[in-house]
Amino acid sequence: MSKVSFKNDYGEGAHPRILQALIDHNMDQQAGYGQDEYSLEACDLIRNRLENQDSEVYLLSAGTQTNLIAIASILRPYEACISPESGHIATHETGAIEATGHKVLTVCTEDGKLTPDLIEPVVSLHADEHRVHPKLVYISNPTELGTVYSKEELIFLYDYCRENDLLFYCDGARIGQTMVHPEIALTLADYAKYTDAFFIGGTKNGALLGEALVVNRSDWQDHMRYHLKQRGALMAKGRVLGLTFQTLFEDGLYEDLAHHAWLMASHLRRGLVALGVHFLVNSSTNQQFPILPDSCIEKLSEDFDFYVWAPVENGHSAVRLITSWATRKKAIDRFLDDVKNALPLCN
Amino acid sequence: MSKVSFKNDYGEGAHPRILQALIDHNMDQQAGYGQDEYSLEACDLIRNRLENQDSEVYLLSAGTQTNLIAIASILRPYEACISPESGHIATHETGAIEATGHKVLTVCTEDGKLTPDLIEPVVSLHADEHRVHPKLVYISNPTELGTVYSKEELIFLYDYCRENDLLFYCDGARIGQTMVHPEIALTLADYAKYTDAFFIGGTKNGALLGEALVVNRSDWQDHMRYHLKQRGALMAKGRVLGLTFQTLFEDGLYEDLAHHAWLMASHLRRGLVALGVHFLVNSSTNQQFPILPDSCIEKLSEDFDFYVWAPVENGHSAVRLITSWATRKKAIDRFLDDVKNALPLCN
Amino acid sequence: MSKVSFKNDYGEGAHPRILQALIDHNMDQQAGYGQDEYSLEACDLIRNRLENQDSEVYLLSAGTQTNLIAIASILRPYEACISPESGHIATHETGAIEATGHKVLTVCTEDGKLTPDLIEPVVSLHADEHRVHPKLVYISNPTELGTVYSKEELIFLYDYCRENDLLFYCDGARIGQTMVHPEIALTLADYAKYTDAFFIGGTKNGALLGEALVVNRSDWQDHMRYHLKQRGALMAKGRVLGLTFQTLFEDGLYEDLAHHAWLMASHLRRGLVALGVHFLVNSSTNQQFPILPDSCIEKLSEDFDFYVWAPVENGHSAVRLITSWATRKKAIDRFLDDVKNALPLCN
């Protein structure tokens, strides 16, 4: 029997309804390059959720592609991004932003979140032509650490950005977690109102592939399809993105899948808490960072796949466990059982 | 009843066996970013066909993406490509190559094909540091005009390139047409032997999406996954490319689909010839360029979609008709019938 | 005795008054990076000549640097230049424009000059996101072939550009020749009125080094010093450019030097015409392209340096002879004497 993986939320294929849509429409002849009926309909479905008639939607195939095109399409050559030091564009995109010519200025932050107070010194320091001009603030919600910006925090950042002539961009690779989170409960309309652009992650929420980039400013939308084409993102077979996102946004499937992942994470967290386990970060998303004895981690690794995130102290380490739209409750129960059995032997 | 389209070879979804593979493996948990079992197996299947143990295979999501990454990954900043004036990188990729910093030097050629004699003056002219240094020769086989390089022509170009320290790269968006063409009959092993890199087009030959880049030199392969990641091409959901290409190369499906498109084009061409129609280009691939009276074209447009390629003379124009893996014989018969009926009225 | 060179117009140092200015102000402490008093004054002197209160002036160190910064500072990533096939940016700048990410679309033209009729097909062809978007028209005046745009031609191109939302940029490496040319008699104010940006070449008109970029649109001027700095053009020792251009524009020295070069070229041309020599191009600038027997060229090469431009026919070739601010009349007289002596022996 192969191991169950909690390594990521993109290990399985796609929600079966997406595959069914591919089958149902397989022999329909459609226009290429994102101008098929499904893509147009998918973008309409998403736009209807945004309550912002200025917003435009673009379907892309992956997250780094989305970030680099979104950012490079609006910045002028001397302009730079501000990102948390742990931001995906700063750490895990192989210099994709720099490869388009733009510096990423990083800010130290313990929980992966930016605040106006953290941004302000960067803006102040960069005051003349000998330094880059910070123009875009990048956040991810939830962050790479599983922490979440509340609606108030989002508005606070957005207002700060507007007052300082900064663009506000949100990487929404796991944005669904902020929508189903009962205390956060952000809506797509909130993102359309309180960011200049953001993306709705499909890859990590049950899509076959792809992300939906939403741009809320007309100057940023200008000639966007040219940018997509130039960077290799305008697929002749755009229909596969269209059918994927049409299915995800037809009947609330997107939220259902995010909610399932969230429920599984909650079940996992509660189970671990009940066993006395502590956490590296207080995350209420589908990323959980429990701290376990190293010997216990070794034992669990026999049946489960996950990342050992960071050593903590006294022979303990934090691990990262990710649940997804495809996680089965019994897999979590089995994991909790194994922890329960292993823990007494470890201390 | 909607029109039948001969506009392109990527209007439908994917061969049903690909969809079945997606279904069969949907809930298998796999590693991301192209390290899933299917991608590894797909690359192995392709490599086995290459008869070149130095070759490496990479799966990408689209053609422009493949061209720009392949080319930018090997050229140094001052190096340039040589392309036919009609080459895809020169005309239809929105400056994607230039966006990575490299000039595309173009050569006039009537049939879309390069020869050493056409390349030589470009090489000679670019002799010092005030001009770019031509380093890579780009061809597509078949070309954008449906013409084809024979094995001898390929070898002739390859030898010229080696003698002149030029890299030889072949855009194989429709490479299948050169494999099933009875007089050309190029094999993937030929391409692995007589190019430095080429790609096997999936998009235009029945894939759900994607192309397989083959690189035959170790210096060109070096750190290729970094290039993919940096340009946004390394998809977490790489499994969809893996299953697609695994299916295409498991049992000769790739050639079967190319062969079907070729048969349909032959049927179409023979039918038109029998009706006395002439052609703009002598193409024996799945792109056909018949010359028809404009009034006839207008009539045909009622039931069929296709591109009007270029006006010719005396109220005639060339149209481009493309067949594909999904083209049905009866659609062509119906088209031929319509031509037969329309032609007498037009002259 | 070393040969006299007619190879170029930048072989000598600088007009002595420039050297004197360097000496006179050598120990004055000045601000760096182009904010010294001389640079400010030089820009003012030039601005006063422009009769366009929207124009701004920037001092740069060389022509390729000026072209690449001017062009890259205004184009968005998917935008391209249109240039004559013989344009300096297309042929002799080692892909500097492409290195900033932008395609140069070239137009065949026999005399090195563009017209609206030549530009129109390029604009029409580039109509969707699969092709670059032509945004800037590049000309040089005089051209690389010594031909000249008249004021009417300049206006005609400028009007066409405005009507088609194109930027109009003029490479003025030898712009002085168009100012002193009695029939052309373009003024800097003309250029400020009928281009969006242009540069006033110093390198080829007696400067120690440098060019003065003039930008006539505020959107193009925006953050220009950032662009200069980022591309390595903002010199701490900007004072040397300041003193150079202050001297050139204080008392009409710039025109005096251009005029001298022009007179020398006229003297040379008239002398050759009197000897029955024909010319490859009808140039009335400081570049002359006489056609001479190859044996005569060989003989002349013993005492003079010049480029053999192109073989013509019947054992004749065109040579390029360039005069400059520093050319002495007696050198030309000696050259004409040598031609006179050599010609009879050659035919």
Added chain:
Amino acid sequence: MSKVSFKNDYGEGAHPRILQALIDHNMDQQAGYGQDEYSLEACDLIRNRLENQDSEVYLLSAGTQTNLIAIASILRPYEACISPESGHIATHETGAIEATGHKVLTVCTEDGKLTPDLIEPVVSLHADEHRVHPKLVYISNPTELGTVYSKEELIFLYDYCRENDLLFYCDGARIGQTMVHPEIALTLADYAKYTDAFFIGGTKNGALLGEALVVNRSDWQDHMRYHLKQRGALMAKGRVLGLTFQTLFEDGLYEDLAHHAWLMASHLRRGLVALGVHFLVNSSTNQQFPILPDSCIEKLSEDFDFYVWAPVENGHSAVRLITSWATRKKAIDRFLDDVKNALPLCN
């Protein structure tokens, strides 16, 4: 009477012998683009000092230009630099390195200096294709804070770099200070032996303009003139750089000028120490960072120009005072007198 400036070391023109050389050779006709006799001779003179027959020398016009060309000429697209957080390329070059496509990874360091221990975690962290590949270590000697690497430290870093397949590059904008410093006494031969490339700063050591880039590896030298041309650094009027560096390296003038700046800084530092002043950084180069009462700084500002570097505490701030080849001893004496007079009133 205008203020005396201690703001920088590039406020004056050039050492008079350089101006004399310009005059002496002004009317000599020379080849352009760095192939004039003076440039060739200057490069030879420098090469003779390097004791490394693999080294090549290139003359460029400014520091940012030199850094960006040197770095972009050797790195492949996915490769990155490691720099101290205070490094010039990280802070004061307007993203010039990123504009060529490369990330600058920064390391916190109190004194502006890197050590293998500081580099090691960056190298370890960047281990797969999701992150950039650190390839080049950037230092400046002296640093932006006036601190200096000793020969042992240089060798230690160089050895570490070689063992870890890293290129080692030294920004020598003020390299003369490390050559004349009696305890450091680095030679150009040391730099040629213990770096892969470095530059010899002219701008800040009495040159009219320019820097001399030295590259000690043949793979890094490859096609360097193409890189220079493409980035706008190959000046037709290269002769001015040639005459400048020929003069600086003919008779030890370069070291003489550096030594003068160093003596003036020593005189300044000793004078301030005698007055009981403390320093922010222990610098024995031509940059000094004394800490003075704010009211004293205000008083001094009436007669002197300098940067207020950073507030320290208790109403004190550090200022930056820079001496140069052109600093006069009596100006320093006057400054010391003013401090002496102002200090008692401030405490």
